[in-house]
Amino acid sequence: MENQFFVDSEHLSKEALEKKHQLENDPSCRSNPMEYMPGMEKIDSDVCDKVMNEVKSFDYIKYTAKDVRAALQHESCSVEDFKALLSPAAEPFLEEMASRARLETGKHFGNTVYIFTPLYIANYCENYCVYCGFNRYNHISRMKLTLEQIEEEMKVIAKSGMEEILILTGESRAQSDVSYIGEACRMARKYFRMVGLEIYPVNTEDYRYLHECGADYVTVFQETYDIEKYEKLHLAGHKRVWPYRFDAQERALMAGMRGVAFSALLGLSDFRKDALASAMHVYHLQRKYPHAEMSLSCPRLRPIINNDKINPLDVHEKQLCQILCAYRIFLPFVGITVSSRESAEFRNGIVKIAATKVSAGVSTGIGDHESKYEGKDSGDKTGDEQFEINDNRSLKKMYGDISEEGLQPVLNDYLYV
Amino acid sequence: MDKLTLGNKEFESRFILGSGKYSLKLIEAAVKDAGAEIITLAVRRANTQEKENILDFVPKNVTLLPNTSGARTAEEAVRIAKLSRELGCGDFVKIEIMRDTKYLLPDNQETIKATEILANEGFVVLPYMYPDLNVARDLVNAGAAAVMPLGAPIGSNKGLATKEFIQILIDEIELPVIVDAGVGKPSQACEAMEMGAAAIMANTALATAGDLPLMAKAFRQAIEAGRKAYLAGLGRVLTRGASSSDPLTGFLRD
Numbered sequence: 001m002e003n004q005f006f007v008d009s010e011h012l013s014k015e016a017l018e019k020k021h022q023l024e025n026d027p028s029c030r031s032n033p034m035e036y037m038p039g040m041e042k043i044d045s046d047v048c049d050k051v052m053n054e055v056k057s058f059d060y061i062k063y064t065a066k067d068v069r070a071a072l073q074h075e076s077c078s079v080e081d082f083k084a085l086l087s088p089a090a091e092p093f094l095e096e097m098a099s100r101a102r103l104e105t106g107k108h109f110g111n112t113v114y115i116f117t118p119l120y121i122a123n124y125c126e127n128y129c130v131y132c133g134f135n136r137y138n139h140i141s142r143m144k145l146t147l148e149q150i151e152e153e154m155k156v157i158a159k160s161g162m163e164e165i166l167i168l169t170g171e172s173r174a175q176s177d178v179s180y181i182g183e184a185c186r187m188a189r190k191y192f193r194m195v196g197l198e199i200y201p202v203n204t205e206d207y208r209y210l211h212e213c214g215a216d217y218v219t220v221f222q223e224t225y226d227i228e229k230y231e232k233l234h235l236a237g238h239k240r241v242w243p244y245r246f247d248a249q250e251r252a253l254m255a256g257m258r259g260v261a262f263s264a265l266l267g268l269s270d271f272r273k274d275a276l277a278s279a280m281h282v283y284h285l286q287r288k289y290p291h292a293e294m295s296l297s298c299p300r301l302r303p304i305i306n307n308d309k310i311n312p313l314d315v316h317e318k319q320l321c322q323i324l325c326a327y328r329i330f331l332p333f334v335g336i337t338v339s340s341r342e343s344a345e346f347r348n349g350i351v352k353i354a355a356t357k358v359s360a361g362v363s364t365g366i367g368d369h370e371s372k373y374e375g376k377d378s379g380d381k382t383g384d385e386q387f388e389i390n391d392n393r394s395l396k397k398m399y400g401d402i403s404e405e406g407l408q409p410v411l412n413d414y415l416y417v
Numbered sequence: 418m419d420k421l422t423l424g425n426k427e428f429e430s431r432f433i434l435g436s437g438k439y440s441l442k443l444i445e446a447a448v449k450d451a452g453a454e455i456i457t458l459a460v461r462r463a464n465t466q467e468k469e470n471i472l473d474f475v476p477k478n479v480t481l482l483p484n485t486s487g488a489r490t491a492e493e494a495v496r497i498a499k500l501s502r503e504l505g506c507g508d509f510v511k512i513e514i515m516r517d518t519k520y521l522l523p524d525n526q527e528t529i530k531a532t533e534i535l536a537n538e539g540f541v542v543l544p545y546m547y548p549d550l551n552v553a554r555d556l557v558n559a560g561a562a563a564v565m566p567l568g569a570p571i572g573s574n575k576g577l578a579t580k581e582f583i584q585i586l587i588d589e590i591e592l593p594v595i596v597d598a599g600v601g602k603p604s605q606a607c608e609a610m611e612m613g614a615a616a617i618m619a620n621t622a623l624a625t626a627g628d629l630p631l632m633a634k635a636f637r638q639a640i641e642a643g644r645k646a647y648l649a650g651l652g653r654v655l656t657r658g659a660s661s662s663d664p665l666t667g668f669l670r671d
Binding site for chain 1: 461465497517519520521572573624625
């Protein structure tokens with residue numbers, strides 16, 4: 001599957017192309033994904049073993065309709081029940097699962113739906129992840145916003161009424177270092193009630209620093225928990241180190257962050273196993289850090305610039321819905337975010353069942369909020385997008401649509417204490 | 418008149434609207450149909466620019482009961498309470514301190530600490546607590562205006578899972594005992610009132626009802642009925658232990 005993602009840009013030098021092809025074709029020239037790079041902190045944690053043991057023994061073919069029915073009848077959902085709900089045997093029970101999920105969502109979140117927006121401040125990246133638009137071999141317009149430009153973007157977003165922001169960068173510590181991101185967080189605290197981060201994984205002391213700068217929530221996508229597949233998709237750069245990424249949420253919590261978010265990029269590997277792993281990652285960290293807030297996302301692959309072959313593959317909306325319902329029934333207290341990768345119709349439907357948070361007014365490009373929000377062409381350079389979004393509703397439209405569905409849109413439920 | 422006294426305020430109603438699942442319709446039903454005179458409000462939720470700020474929905478004659486949800490320690494709860502005062506939410510505060518995001522169970526130890534600090538600063542403190550008699554006594558000594566034991570986990574609609582322990586608090590504590598969390602049906606509210614609870618706090622039970630105003634009315638009547646039964650003194654069918662027709666002490670001669 002991974003080979004269909006490879007695209008050679010005509011802009012690459014001969015040496016770069018050679019290096020790229022070598023990484024793609026010769027596994028022996030790639031580094032060991034389990035080996036930490038210099039400077040990467042290793043924490044003492046048993047969470048990874050617990051999660052991976054559960055995944056290893058997950059044989060979803062063995063579950064039957066009887067297991068699924070039993071799982072739906074149990075008052076609290078055990079790990080075994082959850083596995084049954086993720087299995088193919090549960091597919092015919094989607095409606096029952098949705099109705100149970102809706103009940104659980106209502107118990108814990110009422111009819112509220114939180115709205116936030118992401119802000120990409122830089123798209124430089126040192127990694128070669130073959131499915132990502134920001135990958136270092138992809139010929140795109142690269143950009144890193146200055147602090148002044150960040151402030152301009154934030155003003156435009158804040159003016160729309162948004163109160164929660166998620167700051168993102170490509171994964172380049174050289175181009176977007178921790179202090180640069182820290183300054184962006186400080187700036188964000190002036191304009192927003194809640195600041196989250198989705199950046200390259202860092203050490204505990206860096207998370208502590210970013211927390212002091214105003215970030216309170218850290219999102220790291222593991223992409224896939226299948227290490228063999230991970231190795232074939234993340235061919236170069238620090239992201240290649242799988243266990244360092246796995247422990248990122250725990251380091252963030254150790255550093256005092258209030259909450260952490262998790263996800264696998266569904267469709268990269270066996271999505272049922274990745275869904276199980278993501279949820280078990282949450283489950284075990286929650287047991288270890290019961291005070292922490294946790295949330296799950298559920299992105300599927302999307303087409304990227306220069307490569308439209310990248311698509312969700314075997315994860316169809318029905319399967320995605322099954323996973324989200326299973327997440328909700330197993331982990332009724334966690335937030336579930338559904339991104340603008342999904343269509344407006346899907347998002348409208350899923351917020352009534354399981355999702356509690358959606359993005360609006362989204363751009364995955366760099367420095368283009370004014371043109372996108374206000375239709376102004378500033379003539380300035382902008383940076384290209386990480387992936388194509390599907391639902392491009394503005395905050396105003398999203399707010400109206402959610403209200404119309406009989407749900408309550410919420411812009412902030414957060415307090416820095 | 419049979420009134421509920423909290424701090425230096427008196428209330429006719431013994432129904433308090435809890436926080437969490439808000440809507441304009443819910444607040445309307447709670448005030449108009451359930452007769453609520455106190456409405457809880459999460460300070461973290463009021464901390465918004467949003468056009469539909471919950472503070473704007475609450476009628477002026479209703480007493481706000483801001484809560485400290487989101488606090489994980491006494492220190493954080495104190496900070497939130499002070500912010501609430503700054504936001505103009507008054508002197509009432511419901512302390513909620515949770516170190517568990519899964520069950521949202523209150524941390525009794527931290528709650529005692531926060532109660533003491535805030536009571537000393539002139540707040541009318543209503544602590545949400547796990548029904549433990551020793552803790553309730555500590556809360557009394559710390560200056561609480563009432564104690565608010567949970568009936569069952571928040572949002573569970575499971576009723577009085579902690580019934581025996583709430584009864585002990587009612588029997589032993591001289592402050593109003595307000596049953597908070599878990600009350601899912603009017604009959605459960607009525608039962609708690611018969612036991613001698615001073616008031617009921619509920620949210621999910623109303624918020625998730627099919628007909629909100631009708632459910633609000635049902636809660637009002639159930640709470641009033643329970644209160645009347647308590648004041649009337651329950652008949653012997655409900656007293657503990659059996660009574661025999663021949664007096665057990667009939668042998669006593671002088």
